[in-house]
Amino acid sequence: SKGESVKVAVRVRPFNQREKDRSAKLIIRMEGPSTYIQNPETPNEEPKMFAFDYSYWSHDGYEDVDGVLEARTQKYATQRNVFDNLGQGVLDNAFEGYNCSLFAYGQTGSGKSFSMVGYGKNRGIVPITCDELFQAIQRATGNTKYEVTFSMLEIYNEQVRDLLTKDNPRGGLQVRQNPKLGLFYVEKLKKVAVGSYNEIERRMEEGTANRTVASTQMNATSSRAHTVVTITFDQIQKNEAGQETKKSSSINLVDLAGSERADSTGATGDRLKEGANINKSLSALGNVISALADLSMGKKKVLVPYRDSVLTKLLMSALGGNSKTIMIAALSPADINYDETLSTLRYADRAKKIKNKAVVNENPID
Ligand code: ADP
Ligand code: MG
Helix, strand or coil: CCCEECEEEEEECCCCHHHHHCCCCECEEEECCEEEECCCCCCCCCCEEEECCEEEECCCCEEEECCEEEECCCCECCHHHHHHHHHHHHHHHHHHCCCEEEEEECCCCCCHHHHHCEECCEECHHHHHHHHHHHHHHHCCCCCEEEEEEEEEEEECCEEEECCCCCCCCCCECEEECCCCCCEEECCCCCEECCCHHHHHHHHHHHHHCCCCCCCCCCCCCCCCEEEEEEEEEEEEECCCCCEEEEEEEEEEEECCCCCCHHHHCCCCHHHHHHHHHHHHHHHHHHHHHHHHHHHCCCCCCCCCHHHCHHHHHCCCCCCCCCEEEEEEEECCEHHHHHHHHHHHHHHHHHCCCEECCCCCEEECC
């Protein structure tokens, strides 16, 4: 089969306080699926154009009503709009028995967590998707049995920590390779059965509270770790002959660490080491994306360097494998972030070229 391209969305957020204080200028423009970026140093040059599956304008055209950001223009993309395109796709795939992955990329403070998890009443794609999953299960008629599990981990300094427990082993959990399937997994990672959206919500809160929060000059509260939530969704059905079959879908939701280079955060010492390791996983991800893009474009003898980092080992099937994959790239609107935003757009542009070959995971139960 030809494979299906990774779906890529970009989203631009409002100015933050720091940008307002510096009278930052808007350098992003969107029209339909196209996103334009203007180099602030060459204002007379044509802006660079990028085309994505979705370009979400969340910069202005909204109103804060009791903590809920509501659209006041057609153009403004709400959390619900983003869910309707991206999260609903994840859900539909899950019900069909495909693996799916959604990951958020961008510099610290660009809006990754806002889109993925959300803040306060503005729930992001992950909670809305989980909520809708259980609503769909409740609506279902017939005799299908549903089983949902939840796990949450972070990759920090190339070490894996289980976020559903307070006592992780020194040096983190081991990443091992399944000899039959070739896929990597995290040994001893806690995987809990969940029976309702509220249970998932509680687990997410628990996991978030266990996250490593190291401050950098750039954003004091932002995690410098990659956070991976995995939901498995099994549908068990009995046919006329009484034979049970199981359709399984594994959903990976990945909030990546900030993509900025360590030097732009003013980090030194231990912080710099963290930055270097974060970049190790992210640059490995970049290399994997490039190699997969080359493969999709017909290049031969390309080695995809999945083994170069923990992140790429764990995302192996999500990228270029048996998974439907969506990436959301978060953009700052401001001229002062031009370099980082341009590199995010280029990263997203490469991801677009990857083709995955997702298959339905349906097997008889013996
Ligand atoms: P990141 O996870 O990339 O470091 P955050 O998601 O935490 O960034 O966003 C940084 C700040 O910008 C937060 O205060 C968040 O509420 C705000 N923000 C991000 N995206 C949006 C958006 N689309 N609309 C409104 N505010 C946003
Ligand atoms: Mg974040």
